[in-house]
Amino acid sequence: xxxxxxxxxxxxxxxxxxxxxxxxxxxxxxxxxxxxxxxxxxxxxxxxxxxxxxxxxxxxxxxxxxxxxxxxxxxxxxxxxxxxxxxxxxxxxxxxxxxxxxxxxxxxxxxxxxxxxxxxxxxxxxxxxxxxxxxxxxxxxxxxxxxxxxxxxxxxxxxxxxxxxxxxxxxxxxxxxxxxxxxxxxxxxxxxxxxxxxxxxxxxxxxxxxxxxxxxxxxxxxxxxxxxxxxxxxxxxxxxxxxxxxxxxxxxxxxxxxxxxxxxxxxxxxxxxxxxxxxxxxxxxxxxxxxxxxxxxxxxxxxxxxxxxxxxxxxxxxxxxxxxxxxxxxxxxxxxxxxxxxxxxxxxxxxxxxxxxxxxxxxxxxxxxxxxxxxxxxxxxxxxxxxxxxxxxxxxxxxxxxxxxxxxxxxxxx
Amino acid sequence: xxxxxxxxxxxxxxxxxxxxxxxxxxxxxxxxxxxxxxxxxxxxxxxxxxxxxxxxxxxxxxxxxxxxxxxxxxxxxxxxxxxxxxxxxxxxxxxxxxxxxxxxxxxxxxxxxxxxxxxxxxxxxxxxxxxxxxxxxxxxxxxxxxxxxxxxxxxxxxxxxxxxxxxxxxxxxxxxxxxxxxxxxxxxxxxxxxxxxxxxxxxxxxxxxxxxxxxxxxxxxxxxxxxxxxxxxxxxxxxxxxxxxxxxxxxxxxxxxxxxxxxxxxxxxxxxxxxxxxxxxxxxxxxxxxxxxxxxxxxxxxxxxxxxxxxxxxxxxxxxxxxxxxxxxxxxxxxxxxxxxxxxxxxxxxxxxxxxxxxxxxxxxxxxxxxxxxxxxxxxxxxxxxxxxxxxxxxxxxxxxxxxxxxxxxxxxxxxxxxxxxxxxxxxxxxxxxxxxxxxxxxxxxxxxxxx
Numbered sequence: 001x002x003x004x005x006x007x008x009x010x011x012x013x014x015x016x017x018x019x020x021x022x023x024x025x026x027x028x029x030x031x032x033x034x035x036x037x038x039x040x041x042x043x044x045x046x047x048x049x050x051x052x053x054x055x056x057x058x059x060x061x062x063x064x065x066x067x068x069x070x071x072x073x074x075x076x077x078x079x080x081x082x083x084x085x086x087x088x089x090x091x092x093x094x095x096x097x098x099x100x101x102x103x104x105x106x107x108x109x110x111x112x113x114x115x116x117x118x119x120x121x122x123x124x125x126x127x128x129x130x131x132x133x134x135x136x137x138x139x140x141x142x143x144x145x146x147x148x149x150x151x152x153x154x155x156x157x158x159x160x161x162x163x164x165x166x167x168x169x170x171x172x173x174x175x176x177x178x179x180x181x182x183x184x185x186x187x188x189x190x191x192x193x194x195x196x197x198x199x200x201x202x203x204x205x206x207x208x209x210x211x212x213x214x215x216x217x218x219x220x221x222x223x224x225x226x227x228x229x230x231x232x233x234x235x236x237x238x239x240x241x242x243x244x245x246x247x248x249x250x251x252x253x254x255x256x257x258x259x260x261x262x263x264x265x266x267x268x269x270x271x272x273x274x275x276x277x278x279x280x281x282x283x284x285x286x287x288x289x290x291x292x293x294x295x296x297x298x299x300x301x302x303x304x305x306x307x308x309x310x311x312x313x314x315x316x317x318x319x320x321x322x323x324x325x326x327x328x329x330x331x332x333x334x335x336x337x338x339x340x341x342x343x344x345x346x347x348x349x350x351x352x353x354x355x356x357x358x359x360x361x362x363x364x365x366x367x368x369x370x371x372x373x374x375x376x377x378x379x380x381x382x383x384x385x386x387x388x389x390x391x392x393x394x395x396x397x398x399x400x401x402x403x404x405x406x407x408x409x410x411x412x413x414x
Numbered sequence: 415x416x417x418x419x420x421x422x423x424x425x426x427x428x429x430x431x432x433x434x435x436x437x438x439x440x441x442x443x444x445x446x447x448x449x450x451x452x453x454x455x456x457x458x459x460x461x462x463x464x465x466x467x468x469x470x471x472x473x474x475x476x477x478x479x480x481x482x483x484x485x486x487x488x489x490x491x492x493x494x495x496x497x498x499x500x501x502x503x504x505x506x507x508x509x510x511x512x513x514x515x516x517x518x519x520x521x522x523x524x525x526x527x528x529x530x531x532x533x534x535x536x537x538x539x540x541x542x543x544x545x546x547x548x549x550x551x552x553x554x555x556x557x558x559x560x561x562x563x564x565x566x567x568x569x570x571x572x573x574x575x576x577x578x579x580x581x582x583x584x585x586x587x588x589x590x591x592x593x594x595x596x597x598x599x600x601x602x603x604x605x606x607x608x609x610x611x612x613x614x615x616x617x618x619x620x621x622x623x624x625x626x627x628x629x630x631x632x633x634x635x636x637x638x639x640x641x642x643x644x645x646x647x648x649x650x651x652x653x654x655x656x657x658x659x660x661x662x663x664x665x666x667x668x669x670x671x672x673x674x675x676x677x678x679x680x681x682x683x684x685x686x687x688x689x690x691x692x693x694x695x696x697x698x699x700x701x702x703x704x705x706x707x708x709x710x711x712x713x714x715x716x717x718x719x720x721x722x723x724x725x726x727x728x729x730x731x732x733x734x735x736x737x738x739x740x741x742x743x744x745x746x747x748x749x750x751x752x753x754x755x756x757x758x759x760x761x762x763x764x765x766x767x768x769x770x771x772x773x774x775x776x777x778x779x780x781x782x783x784x785x786x787x788x789x790x791x792x793x794x795x796x797x798x799x800x801x802x803x804x805x806x807x808x809x810x811x812x813x814x815x816x817x818x819x820x821x822x823x824x825x826x827x828x829x830x831x832x833x834x835x836x837x838x839x840x841x842x843x844x845x846x847x848x849x850x851x852x853x854x855x856x857x858x859x860x861x862x863x864x865x866x
Contacts, residue, residue, distance in 0.1 A: 028733065029444055031443070031483050031485045031545070035483060035526075040502065041502075041505070044428050045502040045503050047500070048436045048438065048439050056439045057438060060438060069433070089733045
């Protein structure tokens with residue numbers, strides 16, 4: 001069956017089919033992944049909306065059945081890799097979803113492209129940012145001083161800044177329902193959609209996110225790190241494009257970003273959020289030629305700082321993209337050393353997603369997942385809940401006990 | 415009558431699945447057996463909805479296949495048409511009572527999740543099937559699941575106090591209670607355990623719990639033949655020494671877990687892992703008497719945990735030994751009295767050799783449970799079935815049974831009959847059929863499984 005698809009497809013489809021086949025065919029259907037997949041309870045306990053069901057559906061696609069609705073099962077995947085942690089056959093259902101999203105984005109499955117995903121990809125290409133915002137994204141850095149040399153840059157990847165806009169956008173998508181099918185192509189055809197998007201943001205989140213970036217700046221300075229910032233020239237890394245399966249577009253775009261970094265003389269990139277850190281470490285190195293930068297997470301640079309101790313019980317929500325995608329455990333070490341840390345029932349490699357990655361397209365399910373995680377975090381009886389990812393922060397920000405690790409460290413640094 | 419519409423009237427539209435892409439995942443379980451697509455999948459949220467769904471199906475002769483975690487290794491949860499009733503919305507732990515030593519959990523709670531929850535009380539629910547991360551309370555009751563703690567704690571049947579059950583006609587009833595013992599005639603609770611969803615639908619269970627045991631020591635004993643290591647459990651039993659865990663791995667299994675970094679002697683053919691909570695010195699002495707070629711003692715808790723990971727990850731490691739992704743590792747499951755284990759394994763090896771299939775053998779030697787793992791490519795399935803049959807009959811000849819903890823499902827129906835016939839116990843089948851008929855005269859529950 002696989003042979004038949006090989007012979008009729010384009011080269012990129014061949015690539016997808018080969019990778020998909022090698023991942024999915026190892027599945028033994030044991031169901032371990034299904035038990036840990038957060039999207040099953042979030043989507044009314046349908047197993048087609050969970051890790052094992054997705055592999056079953058990918059197998060349907062591989063057998064030539066291209067007419068099913070693949071979009072919802074695969075676009076609802078959180079890419080949290082919880083499934084991979086428990087799979088006895090070492091199958092990553094998250095990767096299966098990534099490949100199926102690629103097949104959808106490349107039009108190999110007819111009429112299933114997501115209009116908003118298309119819109120975002122087009123805007124990123126045009127404006128180097130998902131919403132066409134430029135000025136707004138640099139507002140956090142007003143009045144801050146940076147080095148002249150770009151040898152070492154603080155690279156925001158726009159993630160913190162976009163959170164305020166993303167929150168409003170998902171609220172809008174929630175309220176307009178299926179109307180987005182008509183509005184998205186319209187928006188992407190506009191000369192510059194930023195005049196619309198720039199008006200829609202969550203004020204409180206904007207202030208908080210900008211303050212977190214300032215904390216990061218302040219901590220790095222305090223640790224004696226010399227760095228610069230590309231300001232309005234800072235490009236978005238293309239994370240959403242790769243997340244939504246637009247691999248070919250991402251390759252092209254990421255190459256442009258890489259070339260820009262080279263042109264600016266960048267050698268070291270300090271990232272400030274897990275998603276950008278992950279995409280540079282794992283996707284740029286895979287898809288882009290000449291990506292030879294030293295990529296770090298900002299917390300890697302703070303080991304020389306001294307912090308006063310906070311005598312409170314805190315809990316830590318470990319972001320999937322740090323502990324599972326990149327195996328980065330530095331934040332936990334910091335928190336453990338300066339507070340009374342109690343971890344929630346799902347911790348370490350078995351952490352539980354905040355629901356953030358599907359907030360824009362599936363807001364109700366995303367909320368169910370974040371509610372479940374928030375409840376788990378609260379069950380620790382901790383007074384403070386810490387995260388180290390802007391997406392996790394916004395999704396779990398259900399009361400004032402939730403804070404970003406940069407806020408904790410900035411308060412305690414001596 | 416449109417059954418899907420009727421079901422939607424009971425549970426709500428979003429909990430009835432009829433689209434092809436929605437029902438595909440329910441056609442298979444963890445076995446190699448594929449069922450037939452159901453008309454619909456229904457996901458009820460409470461016992462009253464289960465009752466109404468069953469009443470509807472009973473009145474209209476619609477077969478119902480109840481599904482928990484879909485982890486059955488014998489095809490017990492695959493549908494053959496009809497409707498699938500998924501129990502995943504029954505995912506709440508309702509009560510923990512340490513004073514009276516019980517926990518009440520809904521049927522869809524995962525066994526591993528229940529144990530994580532109980533851990534903070536210093537307690538556990540002892541049955542711990544290897545699939546505990548995904549296996550549900552309802553499913554594990556219906557297969558009488560065991561696990562590595564079986565040597566000391568036995569299987570599920572020892573730990574179920576009471577059940578809320580919905581009978582095929584929709585009647586809601588309760589078998590058993592919260593008490594640790596009862597003497598009230600026929601034990602209907604026990605009848606449900608291992609019934610594989612053929613008699614009623616378990617919606618809630620009251621389970622006995624036990625304090626988490628303190629591990630004292632772990633012994634790793636290596637043997638150069640299968641003949642000697644089988645003597646260990648008999649020797650321990652003779653002296654009244656019951657270990658917490660007693661597991662064994664054969665040479666193929668040991669090779670598969672090499673990556674865990676536990677070195678073993680070149681001539682080792684088998685490894686025995688024994689964990690004790692008391693009288694460790696006497697256990698050590700007994701093991702020594704069986705002349706292992708090497709014997710190691712571990713007392714450090716972390717080292718014990720790390721070593722136990724090897725056993726937990728064994729099936730996973732065997733999967734990596736497959737020659738192609740299409741090759742399956744079919745897990746066999748038989749049980750013999752522990753004193754018969756060595757000769758049983760010897761005969762199984764001979765059978766595998768003559769049929770021409772690679773096998774890896776491991777198991778819970780403490781209770782005589784042997785898992786024969788058969789490496790079978792797509793063209794080997796007939797041979798694999800032949801070996802499964804032969805393995806089952808080897809167990810029977812050694813006074814054992816064709817299934818220890820995986821149930822009968824579709825895979826072992828023929829074997830069960832052969833076991834009855836071998837012992838001239840055909841009447842057992844008749845009795846089982848009569849029991850089935852009393853509970854489910856229209857045969858709507860898990861039609862085609864177990865005794866049909």
